[in-house]
Amino acid sequence: MVKTMNNNYEAVSSLLFSHYPQLRCALEFKKPYELLVAARLSAQCTDRRVNLVCKELFAVYPDFPSLAQANLEDVERIIRPCGLYHVKAKDIIAASQYLKDRPLPRTLEGFLELPGVGRKIANLLMGELYNEPGVIVADTHCIRLSNRLGFCETKDPVKVEAALRKIVRPEESMQFCHGLVFHGRQCCKAQNPDCAHCFLTEYCREFQERREK
Numbered sequence: 001m002v003k004t005m006n007n008n009y010e011a012v013s014s015l016l017f018s019h020y021p022q023l024r025c026a027l028e029f030k031k032p033y034e035l036l037v038a039a040r041l042s043a044q045c046t047d048r049r050v051n052l053v054c055k056e057l058f059a060v061y062p063d064f065p066s067l068a069q070a071n072l073e074d075v076e077r078i079i080r081p082c083g084l085y086h087v088k089a090k091d092i093i094a095a096s097q098y099l100k101d102r103p104l105p106r107t108l109e110g111f112l113e114l115p116g117v118g119r120k121i122a123n124l125l126m127g128e129l130y131n132e133p134g135v136i137v138a139d140t141h142c143i144r145l146s147n148r149l150g151f152c153e154t155k156d157p158v159k160v161e162a163a164l165r166k167i168v169r170p171e172e173s174m175q176f177c178h179g180l181v182f183h184g185r186q187c188c189k190a191q192n193p194d195c196a197h198c199f200l201t202e203y204c205r206e207f208q209e210r211r212e213k
């Protein structure tokens with residue numbers, strides 16, 4: 001029998017933190033500018049590829065003012081391996097033009113005003129840059145594992161975010177989200193999850209339901 005969601009959270013978070021003691025953002029950055037750009041490029045692209053592309057991009061455009069003046073086709077050429085490069089290039093240039101003479105936003109609402117920034121990116125920026133407690137980064141891994149573990153029954157990112165906020169301790173929300181992402185990549189994949197080597201099967205609703213059938 002699958003345990004209740006709240007009990008699941010306590011056990012799951014403890015196991016994630018013990019198995020992955022050095023959880024952190026997979027996107028490599030040294031300053032806020034780099035994280036904002038990398039986060040926008042990460043849509044439908046692996047973090048590993050984004051990190052490689054960003055090395056070249058930041059070598060040419062090291063800050064908002066330089067990227068604000070960039071030629072669109074030049075940026076598209078560099079970020080093409082990330083996919084969706086037409087719209088991504090427009091977004092990061094537009095965001096850079098907006099921020100080149102302004103301070104970086106310090107609220108979720110402020111980040112949401114930037115071109116190409118949705119709730120997932122805005123929450124990531126609030127958590128990574130300002131250590132804002134209670135932020136939930138509902139990316140594809142977070143959504144998938146939250147459903148499999150029984151924390152929610154929806155693929156709507158906003159609803160997943162709301163469901164996790166009710167059970168995740170605010171001070172460890174970013175660490176927990178990073179844990180879900182890391183475990184999703186390492187073990188609990190979308191296709192052919194490695195349940196045989198998963199340390200969370202006791203608390204996984206999907207695994208338990210399959211076994212009971």
